[in-house]
Amino acid sequence: MLSRVAERLYWLARYVERAENTARLVGVNAQLLLDMPEAVNALWESLIEILGAHEDFFAQHGKATERSVVRYVLADQTTQASIASALRLARENARTVREVLPSEAWELINQLQMEVQETAEHALARRGRQAFLDRVVQQCQQFSGMIMTTMSRREPFHFVNLGWAVERADMTSRILDVGCTYAGGGRGNHALLDHESVLWMNVLLSLSAYQMYRQQMRGRVEGRSVVGFLLQDTAFPHAIACCLDTLEATLGALPRNGAPLRLNRALVKQVAGADPSALVASGLHEFLDQLQGELGRLHGLIQSTWFRLAG
Amino acid sequence: MAQTALHIDWRAYPRTAALDELVGPGGRARPPAGALLNFLKRLDGAELHNRRKAAEQAVRALGITFTVYSDGANIDRQWPFDIIPRILRASEWRKVEAGLAQRLRALNCFIDDVYHRQHIFRDRVIPAEVVMAAGNYRDACAGVRPAHGVWAHICGSDLVRDSDGQLYVLEDNLRVPSGVSYMIENRRLTKRVFPELLEAYQVTPVGEYPAQLFDTLASISPRRSETPEIVVLTPGIYNSAYFEHAFLAQQMGAELVEGGDLEVGDDDCVYMRTVRGLVRVDVIYRRVDDAFLDPECFRKDSLLGVPGLMRAWRLGKVAIANAPGTGVADDKVVYAYVPDMIRYYLSEEPLLPNVPTYFCHDPLQRQHVLQNLDKLVVKPTNESGGYGILIGPTASRAARAACAEAIRANPRGHVAQPVVSLSTAPTLLGRELVPCHVDLRPFCLQGASSYVTAGGLTRVAMRKGSLVVNSSQGGGSKDTWVVAD
Numbered sequence: 001m002l003s004r005v006a007e008r009l010y011w012l013a014r015y016v017e018r019a020e021n022t023a024r025l026v027g028v029n030a031q032l033l034l035d036m037p038e039a040v041n042a043l044w045e046s047l048i049e050i051l052g053a054h055e056d057f058f059a060q061h062g063k064a065t066e067r068s069v070v071r072y073v074l075a076d077q078t079t080q081a082s083i084a085s086a087l088r089l090a091r092e093n094a095r096t097v098r099e100v101l102p103s104e105a106w107e108l109i110n111q112l113q114m115e116v117q118e119t120a121e122h123a124l125a126r127r128g129r130q131a132f133l134d135r136v137v138q139q140c141q142q143f144s145g146m147i148m149t150t151m152s153r154r155e156p157f158h159f160v161n162l163g164w165a166v167e168r169a170d171m172t173s174r175i176l177d178v179g180c181t182y183a184g185g186g187r188g189n190h191a192l193l194d195h196e197s198v199l200w201m202n203v204l205l206s207l208s209a210y211q212m213y214r215q216q217m218r219g220r221v222e223g224r225s226v227v228g229f230l231l232q233d234t235a236f237p238h239a240i241a242c243c244l245d246t247l248e249a250t251l252g253a254l255p256r257n258g259a260p261l262r263l264n265r266a267l268v269k270q271v272a273g274a275d276p277s278a279l280v281a282s283g284l285h286e287f288l289d290q291l292q293g294e295l296g297r298l299h300g301l302i303q304s305t306w307f308r309l310a311g
Numbered sequence: 312m313a314q315t316a317l318h319i320d321w322r323a324y325p326r327t328a329a330l331d332e333l334v335g336p337g338g339r340a341r342p343p344a345g346a347l348l349n350f351l352k353r354l355d356g357a358e359l360h361n362r363r364k365a366a367e368q369a370v371r372a373l374g375i376t377f378t379v380y381s382d383g384a385n386i387d388r389q390w391p392f393d394i395i396p397r398i399l400r401a402s403e404w405r406k407v408e409a410g411l412a413q414r415l416r417a418l419n420c421f422i423d424d425v426y427h428r429q430h431i432f433r434d435r436v437i438p439a440e441v442v443m444a445a446g447n448y449r450d451a452c453a454g455v456r457p458a459h460g461v462w463a464h465i466c467g468s469d470l471v472r473d474s475d476g477q478l479y480v481l482e483d484n485l486r487v488p489s490g491v492s493y494m495i496e497n498r499r500l501t502k503r504v505f506p507e508l509l510e511a512y513q514v515t516p517v518g519e520y521p522a523q524l525f526d527t528l529a530s531i532s533p534r535r536s537e538t539p540e541i542v543v544l545t546p547g548i549y550n551s552a553y554f555e556h557a558f559l560a561q562q563m564g565a566e567l568v569e570g571g572d573l574e575v576g577d578d579d580c581v582y583m584r585t586v587r588g589l590v591r592v593d594v595i596y597r598r599v600d601d602a603f604l605d606p607e608c609f610r611k612d613s614l615l616g617v618p619g620l621m622r623a624w625r626l627g628k629v630a631i632a633n634a635p636g637t638g639v640a641d642d643k644v645v646y647a648y649v650p651d652m653i654r655y656y657l658s659e660e661p662l663l664p665n666v667p668t669y670f671c672h673d674p675l676q677r678q679h680v681l682q683n684l685d686k687l688v689v690k691p692t693n694e695s696g697g698y699g700i701l702i703g704p705t706a707s708r709a710a711r712a713a714c715a716e717a718i719r720a721n722p723r724g725h726v727a728q729p730v731v732s733l734s735t736a737p738t739l740l741g742r743e744l745v746p747c748h749v750d751l752r753p754f755c756l757q758g759a760s761s762y763v764t765a766g767g768l769t770r771v772a773m774r775k776g777s778l779v780v781n782s783s784q785g786g787g788s789k790d791t792w793v794v795a796d
Contacts, residue, residue: 002572255586
């Protein structure tokens with residue numbers, strides 16, 4: 001298959017996954033702040049951190065308030081970090097590879113993008129916001145479902161799958177990283193420290209991980225077990241070890257996969273060998289920072305191997 | 312006639328100065344259309360309306376669209392389709408087929424001659440300056456020898472039927488003619504809407520075109536291989552015919568590529584970038600204009616093209632269809648000389664007539680044109696898509712004056728023809744059956760052998776009285792049947 005088509009499928013999957021994860025993240029945060037009104041602005045600020053948009057956001061806004069953050073993350077077409085932008089980019093990528101996508105999947109993304117463009121502004125107020133976010137999550141999931149059930153397991157599907165897994169691992173590592181704030185890893189915030197277990201619960205909810213965590217891990221919700229679960233569980237789809245396993249299998253099915261596969265194997269080892277208790281005590285942020293860097297390198301190798309062929 | 316009435320009364324079908332393809336004098340059916348008209352008569356108005364609704368739903372469901380550029384945005388529009396087919400007699404079609412194949416053979420001889428020894432100029436059959444002044448001659452193509460001496464592999468000629476009943480060739484589109492995918496999709500729509508009718512008639516199928524196109528393209532591959540690598544080169548999703556590019560690629564099992572997917576290697580071969588690495592390309596079916604093919608050779612600012620492509624083609628490392636430079640024969644002045652080309656190169660008499668054409672660069676003819684603007688159709692020689700055409704009898708005084716001005720400023724840029732009273736066919740407009748003007752675009756292929764589609768794309772002017780059939784200007788289309796008579 002053409003490199004261009006592979007690249008657009010990969011990005012299509014990343015943007016859809018990003019829109020879904022972002023919508024869930026905003027929804028969970030909005031719920032949480034009802035429990036802890038005193039920490040409101042710190043929570044909204046941490047959301048901007050998770051999305052990696054700190055610099056961009058504060059270039060335009062003085063303070064991270066509910067109003068400014070929600071507008072930025074839901075509707076702002078000028079930033080890459082918003083749901084509206086992610087879906088617009090997803091649609092643009094889908095449009096150019098219509099012939100390899102199941103046609104219902106294209107139609108769904110096309111409609112969702114138009115719907116979000118029309119309704120995002122109205123979803124900024126609390127009333128109506130949750131319905132909007134639920135709708136985005138559901139439609140993105142329906143898209144993924146269509147791909148899972150109607151696309152042959154050949155190269156086009158593999159590139160979609162790579163996009164999903166890379167984006168998911170990246171998002172999980174970012175959400176875990178705010179956990180560092182709560183774990184007192186040198187960046188402690190007193191307003192948040194009082195609520196440590198609520199906050200770890202919030203981390204799980206942001207990844208739809210709470211139920212699966214409860215079934216898998218016994219005992220109270222605390223830093224080391226949440227980190228252990230989201231880092232090392234090989235069965236939960238948003239856990240990093242599970243994403244890396246998916247990558248391993250998918251990379252394995254593609255031609256000329258040497259370099260990205262080697263890096264992925266090193267990552268699998270690194271994650272499996274980590275000690276969650278020690279990390280929570282100190283060094284979690286540094287560990288995740290490095291992991292994110294490695295995921296970035298993996299993305300770069302996927303690009304140079306299959307998308308940007310040197311003549 | 313009002314569709315609230317329970318049936319269609321063909322005797323009340325409006326008569327115009329133009330000939331109708333299906334309905335003769337007194338509302339009698341022309342021979343092959345009898346069963347169709349009777350069938351429609353038996354459907355009540357509501358049923359006809361339902362069938363049209365079914366067609367509209369099918370157009371949406373099948374995703375048959377074309378792209379229109381307006382107000383700075385590209386919009387995908389549903390393909391406008393009239394459910395009532397147009398019928399052609401097989402006996403007539405056999406002659407048209409032979410005429411189109413003959414025409415394309417002569418045009419290919421002409422292009423090959425122009426880029427080599429130019430006998431036709433030396434023998435004074437066509438004045439050299441007429442061809443050279445048109446700006447379509449490409450120096451870069453001189454001396455190149457494409458396979459089988461064929462430059463134009465795909466030709467879409469526009470045919471119109473005048474009130475004398477004769478089909479005339481109005482123009483030959485040799486650059487990147489489009490519409491063939493709609494011909495195929497229209498038949499799919501009819502199968503959904505009127506299955507019982509197709510059972511009753513023996514309609515020649517049209518679905519084999521992509522296979523014929525594949526064979527034609529394979530026959531010009533520079534490598535002798537069972538499975539030549541064929542690609543369709545598109546300018547991209549914003550092109551008005553992108554739907555067709557994707558359709559043909561899919562139907563031929565060829566990759567749909569953009570300029571950025573291709574590169575020319577140090578060995579002067581063309582490669583496409585795939586996830587398995589570089590794969591050599593044998594044949595490029597390009598839907599990109601000459602000027603954008605190769606920034607090294609033509610427009611430097613083109614992002615659609617492939618640097619070095621012309622070099623690869625000149626060296627015979629890759630075949631391009633239609634070949635670069637083919638546009639030299641796609642010009643409204645050159646068109647007027649096609650009958651002479653047929654006699655000159657093939658020693659045959661033309662099987663299909665041209666519409667008489669007046670050249671504005673000739674002082675006498677120009678004077679005639681300027682004095683008769685209200686009776687003539689004036690066309691810019693180098694435009695397509697129906698842009699810039701003046702239809703004298705219906706144009707405003709101001710439009711005619713502006714046209715006269717344009718002719719005086721650039722005589723070579725204009726030709727004029729008598730108004731051909733395009734034939735009509737019954738078309739459902741709102742709740743009425745209205746005689747609307749139609750033309751016909753068959754597609755002709757030439758590689759190692761020739762092929763002509765059975766019928767072609769019938770375009771219909773879906774505004775009452777309008778003569779403009781282009782889809783970019785409010786035209787629609789009809790399924791076209793070739794049936795035994």
